[in-house]
Amino acid sequence: MSHRDYYAGIALRLLSAFLITAMSAAVHGVAATVPVGQIMFWRSAIALIPILGYMAWRGNFPAALLSRYPRLHATRGLLGAVSMALSFLSLAYLPVANAQALAYLAPVLSLPMAAFLLREKLSAPIIAAVALGFAGVIALLWEALDMPGEGALIGVAAGLAYAFTMAFVRVHTKRMTVTESSSTIAFYFAVVAALVGLATLPFGWVALDGTHYVWLILAGLLGGIGHIVSNEATARAPVSTLAPFDFTGLIWALGFDLILFATFPGPLGLVGVAAITAAALLVTFAGHPRRIAPGK
DSSP, X not given: OOHHHHHHHHHHHHHHHHHHHHHHHHHHHHHTTSOHHHHHHHHHHHHXXXXXXXXXXXXXXXXXXXXXXXXHHHHHHHHHHHHHHHHHHHHHHSOHHHHHHHHTHHHXXXXXXXXXXXXXXXXXXXXXXXXXXXXXXXXXXXXXXXXXXXXXXXXXXXXXXXXXXXXXXXXXXHHHTTTSOHHHHHHXXXXXXXXXXXXXXXXXXXXXXXXXXXXXXHHHHHHHHHHHHHHHHHHHSOHHHHGGGGGGHHHHHHHHHHHHHOOOOOHHHHHXXXXXXXXXXXXXXXXXOEEOOTTX
């Protein structure tokens, strides 16, 4: 792994954190009135536009649609669809920042999986950075659990389940990038997720108005671009290096909550943001993680 790829991977992960958080804000804008399956369909179907555009820009369309490992894409697509449904359910009941806080437990859970499955050796600074970021997440979770009513509990449960499933998706995606391009992975995920969302049509969709369409189209475009950028980051740097940078999305989430939905965290939330920011800065100067040599 070159220094150029290492820092390019970090930069791409930072960009993907912003894009995915913006997508989450768009989903939050409709999640209270539109069923999760309907949101999944629109988000995934619209995401095909930037994904196919990216393929054409790279000059590998339609060749990128071909894959020697369709079962890997099917597995990744189904796992990703489950993760997406849980994430959207969490966003239906929680503010963006609190839902994102739960979502960012996924990188923490992915680290031991990366060490075991991908043989990535975790350096002490990276472990310390993730621990600091995890402490910041806990501070934000405390506020989420303090919310009245059963809705917050449903949102927290869905967010925790999302974090667990997404940890598997991240490691699975990392292994796929060895043979599959990021655009191919993103394309088949969007197709599978759109089909899963469409399958919920008999269970009741709602009529959409102009505001719904704006939020859903934004969610699809931002999600599609964010997915490509995230996969490109994963192909360039180890999972353990990129994980702490996902926490920066919480800063954007706080901004979206304040500007779009007129909510703001209390003192614990601000402490959480400070801890997460410090974790990202720490890992920037932590150096390169190393792979464990076979047999050691």
